[in-house]
Amino acid sequence: MPRPMSEPLRLHYLAPGELPLEALEAVAARVLCDEEKARAARFVFSRDRVLFMAAHVLVRQLLSERTGQAAAQLRFEVGPHGKPELSQPGRTPALRFNLSHCDGLVACAVLDGHPVGVDVEHLDRRVAVESLAPRVLSGRELQGLEALGGEARRRRFLQLWTAKEAYVKALGDGLTLELRDLTVELDAASPAIVHAGADSATGPCQLSLWEPTPEHVMAAVVCAPEAPVVEMMPATIDAQ
């Protein structure tokens, strides 16, 4: 039986372009593990490397604050479909987190006890709405999209996409889910995700959706029976 939500969902976000590069590189050299450093070094474009370093330093700093462990000492385990979780033998409830990064924004969701997924997308992201929509949207979502044209149509698609990504990431199932079975209800009093038929298999989930900047859409999904209180927290990287 899932526990009711007692802890708030904390959503930390930052714009990596605003960080002083030297300070970021110095803290990344101190706290990232060898595998993270190797991944950072493989990026061709500096902008992607900065985004990756900022994201992974932020995760380590946030989890370090919550656990009292040094950021560099934290270890992660990767689930069967690639979802990283903090390695925390004996900690009850488990501290959960999820990370997302896109052009100009990093977001990290942290909460106790319930699986969480977060996704951020740039609203200017090039996206082939007409070819993707029939592959990932439910009939009801497609109908809603039909009523919209131009920029409103693209924006709606990106909101639906971001919400579904957050759901996929909360479950940690990668793309083993049939996305057309999910309906994101954006017009309801509060946004929700309805899973056609199989909700009992995945359990109830709670969706939150924002535009944290004029250029970005962000969604978070928590697998829990009750909606969490959400705290949106602009983050900084501590270079000390």
Ligand SMILES: CC(C)(COP(=O)(O)OP(=O)(O)OC[C@H]1O[C@@H](n2cnc3c(N)ncnc32)[C@H](O)[C@@H]1OP(=O)(O)O)[C@@H](O)C(=O)NCCC(=O)NCCS
């Ligand atoms: C991981 C995945 C689920 C999301 O990736 P993404 O949107 O490209 O990237 P994000 O920045 O949001 O998330 C990446 C982070 O999520 C985490 N992650 C990786 N695999 C994950 C998984 N299976 N579940 C949850 N989180 C995962 C990691 O922390 C990763 O960060 P890193 O690459 O720096 O280590 C991706 O592999 C995927 O399968 N995307 C689905 C694509 C799609 O067609 N979606 C349709 C939606 S309508």
